[in-house]
Amino acid sequence: MLASCKTEDRKSDAVSNKPIDSIFAEFYQFKKSINPIEATKAGYSGYNDTIANYISDRYQKHLVENYGRFLEQLSAYDSTELTPAQWMSLRVMQWDCAIKKEGLTNKLVTMASPIYDLPSFELMPLIQIQSLHLYVAQLAGGTSVQPFGTVKDYDNWLERIDDYVIFLDACVVKMKEGIKQGVVLPKSLTKKMIPQLTGFIEAPVKRHLFYTPILNMPDTFITTERERLDKAYTSAITEKLIPAYTRLNDFLTNSYVPACRETSGIGALPHGPETYQYLIRLHTTTNMTADEIHELGKSEVARISEEMEKAKNAIGFQGDLKAFFDHVRNHGEQMPFTQPDQVIANFNSIRERIDKKLGQVFDLKPKAGFEVRRTEAFREASASAEYVPGSKDATRSGIFYVPIPDVRNYNKFADEALFLHEAIPGHHYQLSLQQENESLPEFLHPESMGVFVEGWALYAESLGKELGLYEDPYQYFGMLSMEMHRAIRLVVDTGIHAKGWTREEAIQYSLDHEAESEEGIIAEIERYMATPGQALSYKIGQLKIRELRDKATASLGDSFEVKEFHNQVLNSGSLPLILLEEKIEGWIASQK
Structure with missing residues (x-):
């Protein structure tokens, strides 16, 4: 697909009247292809040689088309045709496709970041935390999810580096466009990114993080392969990575920092308020407003105090x-x-x-x-x-x-x-x-x-x-x-992004x-500034699970079994809160 040019031939065509399990399987293949690092993380090797250029227009168009195709396929089923478990899985897939497709039509968001399935901002693709330039470096050390056990693994990583360099240069292009449109990061966040790049520019090759796999090559590699890989990794570092990091560092230092904004929240950007409301729905799976969450946060702060x-x-x-x-x-x-x-x-x-x-x-x-x-x-x-x-x-x-x-x-x-x-x-x-x-x-x-x-x-x-x-x-x-x-997050995240709070006001509220x-x-x-809405998920999710446990305890009395409650919460995968509530209420009724 569009993980890179190397994966376009992996695209599968829509087929009507499929068994639902085959649609689930096709959807997962699609998810792996659009997010190859997540595929690696899950233990699938077929995409270990590529990184998605997820900020490209072509890539995002591909996502919109496929999410729409899957939604059309799912609309042909109803609950009478499927088992309860299949119907629950279908509704989760339906929710995921719909919310992601909506995000791709937003003026700021691109829904394909390879980091923890978080959305990215097309014109602000790099941030100081949970960002691809940090995750790739984590993989490069050879002790994370990227495998380095075979010669093929080592060659895959070289190809992944090629895609990564393309992505870094694409980020500079997008951020230049962001400057023109007034869609730029807060200055304090950009200043945190620059030191992250320094070590990748100044480190000697033999002590460079991206050289680490060579120092740890398996003893089973023959001499000719060891020499070839050593030369190839040295070349990748000196001729590709260091120049790419240098270009990015020079751009951030000389062009981007002077153009960065002094405001802290996404609400200050063009289309910012509606984007934040979208991100609230994405991250909480609810229709709560920023004001409602802000007040909930303040009440939780008072209770915990x-x-x-x-x-x-x-x-x-x-x-x-x-x-x-x-x-x-x-x-x-x-x-x-x-x-x-x-x-x-x-x-x-x-x-x-x-x-x-x-x-x-x-x-x-x-x-x-x-x-x-x-x-x-x-x-x-x-x-x-x-x-x-x-x-x-x-x-x-x-x-x-x-x-x-x-x-x-x-x-x-x-x-x-x-x-x-x-x-x-x-x-x-x-x-x-x-x-x-x-x-x-x-x-x-x-x-x-x-x-x-x-x-x-x-x-x-x-x-x-x-x-x-x-x-x-x-x-x-x-x-x-x-x-x-986590309760404070409800207050400061909404404060920063919906109520115009400054970075310093949010810091002081937390200190207090x-x-x-x-x-x-x-x-x-600064993390909340960089990832609007994500910090809301913790407390909103916890309050719902606690509410459901309290409801089950009150309804079932002496027959309530905490181990079985935990089984019910954990045995269907990650659910939107409305589906989790529906499931637990059904379980409570069945126990009665």
Whole structure:
């Protein structure tokens, strides 16, 4: 298809009157072809040699045509022809195609970014976080999802580099057009990108990140192949990558930064307000308005503040909540580490404690392995903690990445909640179970709906006491702080993008209501500036899952079984909230 010129011959034609399972299979093939990095992430090798130039007009036209074709095919079915599971999968596919097609008609958005299925902005294709230039560098090190086990793998990566260089140059063209149209990034975000490029320009070839696979070549490679690959990777770095990074860096420094805007939100851009409302629907799967979400956020901030007061008083701190935030931020006992390995070891000890009680709360367990790993140095300064799933066949473990830019200032007060969110039973459980579920169509195996994925992970944080955690009152306060962090997002994201808040106003609101460090808060606010609407998904999803659990508990009484509730939430893949609610209400009725 249009992943690159190399994949156009992989296009399949629409066929009428197909069995629904064949349409599901065709849709997944389409999804892999338009997002080849996600295909690699899922363990499919057929697209390991390409990167999509997803900001090109031709590529986006291709998407519009195919989403429309799939919607037309799905409209021929009704629920009487399909099993309940098939009908649910059809409705998820229908929602996905419709919302993505709508995004492609928006004046600002392009719906094909290869990073976590997030939308991209055609005229602002690179940002300081969750951006292709960072993800490709992550793949280049050879320890992520890009395979480097065979000579073919090494050659595939060389071809992928060729596509990547084309993409970087296309970004410069699009950003120049953005300058003409007044669609540019906030200056503070662009200034964060420039240092990310420096290491790729100045590093000697033998110490260049993109040379790392050569240093780790398998012993099975014969001498002639080793010499050929060494020469080819050296050439790719010196003749393609460094010049491309230099062109991009020079453009950002000399042309783009002077043209960047001082405003923070997307609402200040042409077509910004309607684009933000679209992004709210995309990321929350609801029709809530920015004003409704803003008020919900403020009410949640007030509720959690009351719980924090109780936790602070239980600890015995004398002073108001804001003073307690400063105490937690700077409390020496919460920053005990001197080596990054100690941070990793602390997370592994949390895992050991959880293992003792998991069986009481879950009876589904993924096959995939799991490890905790420090975030790579080149992106650590701007990165948040994150989880990257293992392969579908469980041969590659899932990875919980932890940024530790300054170990002596690493504060552990929320580590238990963070582990529950990113690892077990949060993202590692949900995403691994989803992609290992053979009863689901394959298009439902990847990460997909952020409101479900992140909503589940935030809900997982609330299970700490059931899993033997939060015995340390600081860790319990850390859980409240994590929840507060997500409630604040509802306020500041809508504040920035719909109410004209400045970056500094959003930072101050966060400082006033949570115990995160100022450095961490700045990174988070800049993340919301770069990815409008995405941060809303966590709390909106969590509140719905908690609401459904409370409803099931009240309706079923003594017959409520938390393990079965969790099974019902997790065994259909990522669902829009309206479909999740429909499913759980049906389950409650069936249990009665």
